[in-house]
Amino acid sequence: DVKVTQSSRYLVKRTGEKVFLECVQDMDHENMFWYRQDPGLGLRLIYFSYDVKMKEKGDIPEGYSVSREKKERFSLILESASTNQTSMYLCASSPTENNEQFFGPGTRLTVL
Amino acid sequence: AQSVTQLDSHVSVSEGTPVLLRCNYSSSYSPSLFWYVQHPNKGLQLLLKYTSAATLVKGINGFEAEFKKSETSFHLTKPSAHMSDAAEYFCVVSSGGYNKLIFGAGTRLAVHP
Numbered sequence: 001d002v003k004v005t006q007s008s009r010y011l012v013k014r015t016g017e018k019v020f021l022e023c024v025q026d027m028d029h030e031n032m033f034w035y036r037q038d039p040g041l042g043l044r045l046i047y048f049s050y051d052v053k054m055k056e057k058g059d060i061p062e063g064y065s066v067s068r069e070k071k072e073r074f075s076l077i078l079e080s081a082s083t084n085q086t087s088m089y090l091c092a093s094s095p096t097e098n099n100e101q102f103f104g105p106g107t108r109l110t111v112l
Numbered sequence: 113a114q115s116v117t118q119l120d121s122h123v124s125v126s127e128g129t130p131v132l133l134r135c136n137y138s139s140s141y142s143p144s145l146f147w148y149v150q151h152p153n154k155g156l157q158l159l160l161k162y163t164s165a166a167t168l169v170k171g172i173n174g175f176e177a178e179f180k181k182s183e184t185s186f187h188l189t190k191p192s193a194h195m196s197d198a199a200e201y202f203c204v205v206s207s208g209g210y211n212k213l214i215f216g217a218g219t220r221l222a223v224h225p
Contacts, residue, residue, distance in 0.1 A: 004155075031211050040121065042202060042215035043156075058212075090156070098163075099144055099211040103156040 003027070004104035006091055012110045019078040021107050023091030030096045032074035033058075034066060037088040037106070049074055050096075081111045114139045114207045118216035126224050131175075131190040133219045135203030138184065144206035145186045146213070147177055151199045159201070162186065173197070198223045 007022035025032065031050050035043040035058075045058030047066040055066050063085060067075045074093075078085055088108050092101040119134040137143060147159040160171025167179040173196075177188045186203060203216040 033212075035215075040217055042217045044215075045212065048212065092156075094211045096211070099206050099213065100146070100158055100161060101211065101213060103148075105153075105155040 004091055004093055004102050006089075006104040006107050008107050009105060010108050010110075012112065013078075013081050014112055015082060017078075017081050017111075019081050019109065019111075021076040021078075021089055021091075021109070023074045023076070023093075023104055024072055025074075025091075025093040025102070026072065027093060027095070027102065028071065029093035029102075030071075031094045032068065033092040033094075033101065034064075034074065034076045035090045035092065036060070037090055043090060046076065081109075083111050085109065086111045114143065114205050114214050116203050116205045116214055116216040118201075118203050118219050120219050121217065122220050122222070124222040124224065125193045127195055128192050131188070131193045131197065131221065133188040133201050133203075133221065135186045135188065135216060136184050137186060137203070137205045139205055145177075145179060146204040146206075147171065147175070147186075147188050148202045148204060148215075149199050150202065150218075156202070159188070193221075193223045195223050195225070197221060 004025045033048040034046045049055045049068040065077045090106045091104040094101045115138045117136045145162040148156045160169045162169045162179045170176045200218045207214045
């Protein structure tokens with residue numbers, strides 16, 4: 001059974017803290033994605049990666065960075081968390097040969 | 113550029129009645145289209161996808177969607193709603209390379225007894 005896991009379901013951080021969100025997939029997929037989900041806005045792509053150490057900006061990369069040191073792991077980093085980064089964060093992966101994405105359960109981040 | 117518009121933010125139906133969730137897309141080439149479902153406190157799950165084969169696509173849990181190029185629509189239907197169908201549904205269009213997807217804003221489906 002395919003699986004995408006995220007390190008935390010719920011996270012509470014303070015303004016200015018550095019935040020790491022981790023995502024691991026066990027399907028040997030080349031592509032991995034980070035989205036944020038906000039009511040009425042659907043999912044918006046923050047960053048994606050198509051190979052180890054490769055990354056591309058999505059539609060809303062400001063305030064975020066990513067790291068992909070191993071194929072199975074894709075990390076989202078908030079260098080200095082702000083209250084407007086309070087959101088649900090979803091990680092996904094997909095194989096190169098088709099564009100179906102498999103999603104993790106999400107991390108609900110609250111920045112106080 | 114690719115985009116997708118879900119025409120209803122909320123839909124409410126009675127159990128046993130038909131479901132219609134509407135989606136229009138914009139794409140400069142022949143797109144791949146998807147419907148994903150998100151149940152409360154769960155991750156997104158693929159319901160069905162269209163990739164230029166048959167225009168009527170059958171998915172899981174009795175859902176289906178019809179690709180209509182002339183209307184640029186990809187509406188999701190189900191003949192008879194079940195309580196367990198209550199969830200948020202996202203219409204999605206592929207966006208070029210690296211398997212990027214563009215999501216609609218979502219439609220929340222409520223099913224009443």
